[in-house]
Amino acid sequence: MKEFISKIIYSILTGRDYRTYVLATINKRFIDKAQELISEVFEYKRRGDNWLEKLLEDFSKKMGKENKFKLLWFGGLNDKTVKNMTGGTSTKEVCLDLGKMNIKALKLILEESESRENLYQIKIIIKKGHEQVELDxxxxxxxxxxxxxxxxxxxxxxxxxxxxxxxxxxxxxIFRLLKIPEDNYILTTEEMKRKGLVENREIDAIVFSKDKEPLTIELKLLGIGNPEIGDEALARKVGLFLIDRLTEMMKKEAEKIGTKVIEFRQENPLMEIYKFFTSKNVDCSPPKKMTPKELENEINGIMKEWREETEDLTLIKKLKEWTK
Structure with missing residues (x-):
């Protein structure tokens, strides 16, 4: 994901579809994980019969989140499915039991199928070098x-x-491109939200005007779309709601309750954000006119300066100043 974040941000600020980079991330991870799982199947199949049951047993004894995922996958399950089946529990013991049950259930279906000979047959061969294993x-x-x-x-x-x-x-x-002074905004952290230092846990940032009036900001990237998230955000009545897209009905609703909505898909969203900030007396500058390539380079440069730990330390310093 890291290598695509700058590209995603550039795509969002220029109103382009960023989902290609998410799909690229998914496909890269899929290939990497598929190789890991294939290697495990290859090794266990070489050892003899009941290889799948042995895989489940062995991975149920291994520590770590990644091994728990593999335990689920080797049982043909995922965490959400297990929790739905058990009412919220997904311990390794539960995953092991349900994985075994899932394997037995699939075997039973295939054994009881009267017309199995008429089904399309899949036979997978896994090769590594000069060696290979064949799955029935x-x-x-x-x-x-x-x-x-x-x-x-x-x-x-x-x-x-x-x-x-x-x-x-x-x-x-966005704040850097609009040259908002560092002391005039905070990017809220999960720790702040957990400790109740921010009244609304969904607030992503607070920008202060020249009069030190706080302006709350919520940002949501919906991708294909999830209208319920838009509804929930409007109910929180933040000052500025940034989103990739929102229905016309929701935009009208936002206007009624005094929440400014800016969609990233609209033309020059950065300028719209600047205009809104100036209307709220926020100390900022208009975005520079740049070619697409210049903007991309500018974003890459800003992202090189981003350090999660540094931002958190800066935030702590700001909080100390404000609470003196």
């Missing part, structure tokens, strides 16, 4: 199930990560 038709279906479970996990996680990794950095870039 049942094992091959298990393998497809394993890869599918992994893909679902990665796909959901990547879309969620776009928000977590990009939103704070995007605001940092």
């Amino acid at each position: 038709d049942v094992e091959s279906l298990f393998f497809v199930n394993i890869i599918s479970a992994m893909k679902l996990t990665i796909q959901g996680g990547a879309w969620s990560e776009v928000g977590k990794k990009t939103e704070k950095r995007l605001l940092f870039v």
Whole structure:
């Protein structure tokens, strides 16, 4: 994801579709994880029968989040499915039991199928160098199930990560491009939200006017779209709501309650943000006129200055100053 963040930010600020980079992240992770899972299947299949059950047993004993994911995948499951089945529990013991049950269930379906000979057959061969293992038709279906479970996990996680990794950095870039003094804004952290230092946990930043009046900002990247998130954000009545896209009905609703909505898909969203800030007496400068390439280079330069730890320390310093 890191290598694509600057490109995602550039795409957002120029109204372009950033989803290509999210999909690139998903596909890169898919290839990497598929190689890991294939190597495990290859090694265990070489050792003999019941390789899938042995995989489950062995990974249930290994420590770490990554190994828990693999335990789920080898059972053809993902964390969300397990929690839905158990009412919120996904311990390793539960994952192991449900994984075994899932394998038995698939075997049972195939064994009881009267017309199995009429089904299309899948037989997977895994090669490494001069060696190879061949999975029978049942094992091959298990393998497809394993890869599918992994893909679902990665796909959901990547879309969620776009928000977590990009939103704070995007605001940092916007503030820098508009030359808002560092002392005049804070980028809220998860720690601040957990400790209740920010009244609303969804607020992503606070910008202070020249009169020290706070302006709350919420930013949401919906990608394909999730109207419910827009509804929830408007209910919080923030000062500025930045979003990639919003329905006309929601924009009218925002206007009624006094929340300014700026869509990144509109023409020159950066200028619209600047105009709004100046209307609120925020100390800022209009964005420089730049060619697309110059803007991309500027964003890359700003991102090189971004340090999560430094920003957090700066925030602590600001809080101390404000609470004297």
